[in-house]
Amino acid sequence: MHMADALISPAVGGTVWAASAGLIAYCSKKVRDDVDDRIIPLMGVAGAFIFAAQMINFTIPGTGSSGHLGGAMILSVLLGPYAAFLTMASVLTVQALFFADGGLLALGCNIFNLGFFPCFIAYPFIYKKIAGEKPSQNRILIGTLAASILGLQMGAFGVVLETLFSGISELPFGTFVLMMQPIHLAIGIVEGMVTAAVISFVWKSRPELIQKTTSPAPSGNFSLKYVLTALLAAAVITGGILSWFASSHPDGLEWAVFHTTGSEELETPGHGVYSLLTKIQGKTAFLPDYNFKTSKNSDIKKPEPASIIDSGTSVSGLVGGALVLVLAAFIGFALKKRSGTRSHL
């Protein structure tokens, strides 16, 4: 469920990046101000643990498929939300850089979906409420399970919203939600069970590790004021994006209606999409020549050979594209040869 760069628009990616970067800065400050500096090596090693743990599979009973561990909830329980968020962000950064799992720009979205929701919503408002100040085995089990499932549901919904606002995918909201939420419900249940199993194991053998973050000690203290501030900020940002899109969204709907009625005007869909995209992107005021624009112009001049001219542009696009691709490969090989001979000298 890692978002990819190719599926988001710069505006969505940038906005969520800003939100995630702000959260990282805030959490870094919280962790630095924390008196207990044991947390710094613990965070690093715990992140590596999540990484290693995700590599071990287990079989899911009755399905034959295999699942692995999701990280944020274990981290929250062990480290508290701030350190957990930072650790999750760093795990996702390594995944993005080394395995291209989610791109650099989509990293903001991934950190937000997989870090913010579990650490700052599911952990304080679900896990802590259920586990309470005096946790027991059962309370921890139920709390972890519920928090993992709901955290993942929120994350999946985040993916849906980000994809929708980016306008790259054609998937309508309803279908996408119906597709994402049940899949992630299943994943969430499995992940929650594993998380609960690991946490209850730790609880049985080293209860003090978990008690530290659940008890209202200074390191695990969670002020509601800050959560509310963070939520407010998130609401303002989301509201900002929503109002930003509110004006252009009807365009998209209108366009969909046009689409289903099978209107012949080629430029209408193109226009709707691009006006939407330009509004979203803001930066790119200039529209490059697309096929429809040319065909629109040619429609005005002489109506009948629209498709021929249209295909003409596509053919030139193809020819030129192939040419440049060959050129790119040629440049690559030429440079390689040159550096190769130089390294021999």
Next chain:
Amino acid sequence: MSRIKTAFLDLGHMDTLSGRDTFAHRIDPRAKLLTTLIFIITVISFGKYEISALIPFFIFPAVMISLGELPVYYLFRKILIVIPFAVMIGIFNPLIDREILMRLGPFSLSGGWISFCSIMIKFTLTAGSVLVLIACTGFNSVCMALEKMGAPRVFAVQLLFLYRYIFVLIDEASRMANARSLRSFDGKGKGIKVFGYLLGHLLLRTIDRAQRIHLAMLCRGFDGEIRVNRRLEAGIREVIFTIAWSAFFIAMRFYNIPLIAGKLITESIL
């Protein structure tokens, strides 16, 4: 089982690649990070039906791959491994958007297929550029660059720590997974219960390890602040590198060179 070993070898391989000494490796990591970011933003700012204008952007990874002497097939395989999510989301475009946008003789292409191709090209470009960045920069240098560019120090240090211990812990986890599969017959003991114990033990060991590391750090005078003794040098070469590539990307964003070139060719033939 093979998965964990592959991941381990994979990380190691990327690390080895980044340790080389070529022109691409010598450029300051900040310049490369910034250029890659600009590259990604320009690529994804294209409209969803764009294909031909995206092609010139292959020049950047191609140049970096050859300057950095990176293995093309290896990087390409890494991209293929992660492409399924983009395919899963993108494959709905051809099903939903059936408007014919392109005709080539008897063949016609719907808008959905064009936007699907566009997503795949964008994915290859963005994912490829990130892999190229890390393969010719190295993770530690990227962390340094992040810190110099304003990321919080705790976060940068956390990334360095994480990277340092990934190798150790993956090694440990792979030994545990190995031991489990050697003792498991007919898939027994591969379920959630044993998995929970397995990870629980790994976690406890991890925490103990963190405590030992912390003590060792205290012994060496750790006071909550991590000092990194490495200097980054950005000279005129870095400035030229960043500005030239950015100018190229922005020019390619505004002028569809393949279309112009193709038009010239097709018109001169006709």
